[in-house]
Amino acid sequence: MIARTTIERGLLWGTGAFLLSVPWLIPALADRFWVNVIAEILIWSLFASSVNLLFGYVGLLSFGQALFFGFGMYGVAIGVEKLGLGFWPALGLGVAAPVAMAFVAGVFAVRLTWHYFAIITVVFSLIFYFLALTMKPLTGGDDGISFTLPSTFRFGASEWGFAQEAFQYLFILFTVAACLYAMRRLLGSPLGKAFMAIRDNDVRASLIGLNVYWLRLIAFVIAGFLAGLSGALFAFFGRYASATYMFYHVSGEAVVWTIVGGAGTLLGPLVGTSLFIVIREVVSTHWQHHSLIVGAVAILIVIYAPRGVVGLWRDLLDRWSAPKS
Amino acid sequence: MSPSSAGRAAEPILRIEGLTKRFGGLTAVDRVTLAFAPRRLHAIIGPNGAGKTTLFNLISGFLPSDEGRVFFAGQEISRLRPHRISRLGISRTLQVKSVFQQLTVSENLWITAQAKRGVMNPFRSTSSYRDTCEKVERVLEQLELTRLADRQAGTLSYGDVALLEIGMAIAADPRLLLLDEPICGMSPAETERTVVKIRELAQTIDIVIIEHDMEVVFEIADDITVMAQGAILASGSPKEIAANEEVREAYLGRPEDEDYTEEPARA
Numbered sequence: 001m002i003a004r005t006t007i008e009r010g011l012l013w014g015t016g017a018f019l020l021s022v023p024w025l026i027p028a029l030a031d032r033f034w035v036n037v038i039a040e041i042l043i044w045s046l047f048a049s050s051v052n053l054l055f056g057y058v059g060l061l062s063f064g065q066a067l068f069f070g071f072g073m074y075g076v077a078i079g080v081e082k083l084g085l086g087f088w089p090a091l092g093l094g095v096a097a098p099v100a101m102a103f104v105a106g107v108f109a110v111r112l113t114w115h116y117f118a119i120i121t122v123v124f125s126l127i128f129y130f131l132a133l134t135m136k137p138l139t140g141g142d143d144g145i146s147f148t149l150p151s152t153f154r155f156g157a158s159e160w161g162f163a164q165e166a167f168q169y170l171f172i173l174f175t176v177a178a179c180l181y182a183m184r185r186l187l188g189s190p191l192g193k194a195f196m197a198i199r200d201n202d203v204r205a206s207l208i209g210l211n212v213y214w215l216r217l218i219a220f221v222i223a224g225f226l227a228g229l230s231g232a233l234f235a236f237f238g239r240y241a242s243a244t245y246m247f248y249h250v251s252g253e254a255v256v257w258t259i260v261g262g263a264g265t266l267l268g269p270l271v272g273t274s275l276f277i278v279i280r281e282v283v284s285t286h287w288q289h290h291s292l293i294v295g296a297v298a299i300l301i302v303i304y305a306p307r308g309v310v311g312l313w314r315d316l317l318d319r320w321s322a323p324k325s
Numbered sequence: 326m327s328p329s330s331a332g333r334a335a336e337p338i339l340r341i342e343g344l345t346k347r348f349g350g351l352t353a354v355d356r357v358t359l360a361f362a363p364r365r366l367h368a369i370i371g372p373n374g375a376g377k378t379t380l381f382n383l384i385s386g387f388l389p390s391d392e393g394r395v396f397f398a399g400q401e402i403s404r405l406r407p408h409r410i411s412r413l414g415i416s417r418t419l420q421v422k423s424v425f426q427q428l429t430v431s432e433n434l435w436i437t438a439q440a441k442r443g444v445m446n447p448f449r450s451t452s453s454y455r456d457t458c459e460k461v462e463r464v465l466e467q468l469e470l471t472r473l474a475d476r477q478a479g480t481l482s483y484g485d486v487a488l489l490e491i492g493m494a495i496a497a498d499p500r501l502l503l504l505d506e507p508i509c510g511m512s513p514a515e516t517e518r519t520v521v522k523i524r525e526l527a528q529t530i531d532i533v534i535i536e537h538d539m540e541v542v543f544e545i546a547d548d549i550t551v552m553a554q555g556a557i558l559a560s561g562s563p564k565e566i567a568a569n570e571e572v573r574e575a576y577l578g579r580p581e582d583e584d585y586t587e588e589p590a591r592a
């Protein structure tokens with residue numbers, strides 16, 4: 001009998017190899033628009049990972065992560081279009097702005113838990129959503145800001161940038177993979193264990209000497225970083241920023257993707273995001289009410305697999321490979 | 326009363342002065358003044374609702390007191406937050422057993438042992454903390470939990486959770502251990518084993534134990550404090566308590582209260 005971990009490792013290597021070969025494999029086998037769909041899945045799964053870090057590992061359900069996604073987008077767009085920054089400084093701004101915002105919002109939000117926490121995260125993102133709509137000169141309001149892509153690397157006469165589809169895809173892939181790897185390290189570290197202790201029992205956590213408030217704030221800022229970085233990537237990917245991405249509807253989708261994929265598992269958000277975006281892309285071309293299918297799948301999984309697709313998969317494999325007694 | 330240098334050895338590990346806690350109209354802890362001498366095993370007994378758990382909650386900073394002060398090894402801790410008090414060296418178990426359900430038994434112990442030493446490193450693997458891992462191994466052996474090391478705490482039997490609670494309390498290397506009904510819910514065999522462990526622990530750690538099982542209390546305690554209706558009814562050696570008329574009337578000598586029928590006053 002093969003152990004679950006062996007099967008999972010094989011699957012992981014397979015997926016990694018597939019993702020690496022996408023820019024060449026997809027155009028050879030299918031419509032090349034799928035390269036960009038997969039790039040988008042990667043960006044959104046990074047966004048969902050920020051929900052996962054908070055909900056799956058610290059026990060805080062945030063419905064406001066779109067705020068940091070939006071700050072990431074605007075950091076990049078304003079940096080390039082209004083401040084004339086190059087790729088890297090604009091990316092830096094697109095990460096620094098959401099991290100700073102997450103710190104400020106977190107100072108207030110992590111005092112609360114459960115629905116109070118969820119509500120205050122929604123309130124924060126709504127405030128800035130409406131601010132962004134009204135501050136037209138800076139944000140472009142409803143229309144958003146479009147910008148011209150700066151190049152990422154330049155060696156003499158040759159330039160590399162998001163204008164090249166393969167480069168864009170690989171840049172996104174490596175960034176997302178690096179973040180997931182860092183998150184994996186984090187989960188095996190003292191900080192990660194402290195997060196999980198707080199998730200399981202915050203009262204007990206403070207009794208053993210953990211500073212629950214401070215640790216939750218750190219988690220909130222790290223999650224702000226992940227959401228912000230995904231927003232910054234998405235801005236470069238779409239060459240624009242818009243307030244619509246700050247609406248809590250966007251946060252809510254990431255919560256659904258995370259829970260369906262499996263909150264509290266590293267790759268759950270990737271699985272959930274892939275599932276929903278693929279359903280959307282396949283079905284929406286044939287049928288405009290594709291959100292009905294999305295809703296039905298979400299409800300079925302939440303009822304029959306409370307630990308998400310990844311949890312279901314692990315249970316099945318464990319049962320299958322368990323020694324028969 | 327003041328801790329003179331000559332009296333340092335005898336300075337109480339825990340000193341409580343006029344501690345009071347009210348919940349609305351109910352005075353759960355009523356002007357309690359107590360001093361626990363070091364190197365002795367103290368038991369607090371008293372009927373349900375006497376205020377024993379509330380007293381622990383006040384000591385550990387879990388609830389704010391309305392009046393009074395608490396000193397731990399001479400240092401005032403009355404207004405400190407729970408994690409600060411715990412870092413000073415007071416560990417406690419909860420009456421309603423609570424561990425980290427989704428972590429394994431050894432992870433539960435690991436995070437408890439490491440909590441005071443710093444958990445902010447996001448990159449170093451937990452298995453590379455040699456001191457903490459050794460501590461975990463020692464506690465696992467000490468409490469005979471090694472066979473359950475990799476089990477998720479949420480899947481343990483009630484008795485094993487109670488043992489893990491004690492393990493977590495000692496993994497933090499406390500100077501003072503507050504045990505709130507540690508053997509509640511254990512089988513007779515588990516109880517016997519645990520009592521032996523608590524006695525062993527008392528060799529090196531100061532322990533205050535709340536317990537309803539009188540047989541156990543009179544077996545292990547050096548000093549007993551009796552609480553009733555928030556106040557202290559009596560305090561003394563097991564012999565003195567067993568002979569105390571007031572205590573027998575108010576508490577021990579109520580055969581209709583089945584919890585306390587094994588009262589030692591009869592023995």
Ligand SMILES: Nc1ncnc2c1ncn2[C@@H]1O[C@H](COP(=O)(O)OP(=O)(O)OP(=O)(O)O)[C@@H](O)[C@H]1O
Pocket residue numbers: 348351353371372373374375376377378379380420
């Ligand atoms: N957080 C609270 N809010 C309101 N009342 C409380 C609270 N905690 C305890 N009480 C009340 O205070 C009184 C003392 O409770 P406490 O839990 O300290 O008793 P105890 O001596 O530990 O009893 P037991 O032996 O049943 O554990 C009880 O009447 C209880 O209902």
Ligand SMILES: [Mg+2]
Pocket residue numbers: 377378379420
């Ligand atoms: Mg109690």
